[in-house]
Amino acid sequence: DIVMTQTPLSLSVTPGQSASISCKPSQSLLRSDGKTYLYWCLQRPGQPPQLLIYEISNRFSGVPDRFSGSGSGTDFTLKISRVEAEDVGVYYCLQTTQFPYTFGQGTKVEIK
């Protein structure tokens, strides 16, 4: 199974500042079709997860452009620019390149 390692596990951010979360899979997520199936989700308190980013860097419908994804192979980053109060929650990276799909441990983001 592909192990997804996220760092840091928690983050405290001042509103208006930026934040970055790293996700390092235990093996390359590049699939034979040429695509990399790396996703980022946010789970706000008491809510189901919601998709933010798919295939490394594509923002899902309705996701603000403050959220951006980057990376390749075994090193990926989610950046939140100009953090807002509504961004609090747990962020997860997820791979669907190989079964079983696997999530990172989650990074809890709070506002200072």
Added chain:
Amino acid sequence: EVQLVESGGGLVQPGGSLRLSCAASGFTFNNYWMNWVRQAPGKGLEWVANIKPDGSEKFYVDSVKGRFTISRDNAKNSLFLQMNSLRAEDTAVYYCARNLAYWGQGVLVTVSS
């Protein structure tokens, strides 16, 4: 609007069975892979299983293989998860998700004596 509504959760004894359902609306159900993902209390997310649009292929996480069965009824826009031989470690909120882009609110399954 895409809607996914889970039902069928509850309290069950170890070794017991439960069948979860997910009613889908707002999209062409038989065009999409469907997933079950769970979250144990206070823990992270764990993908459980998924099923191809026509139901011909199914995949599971190792910890549920042989105990859980995912299925779908495309005529009724419904997804199911039959859970047998339940264990305490299966206690979780179970989410139905359309290709992991759209998620239901989840349903709680508690396995306890």
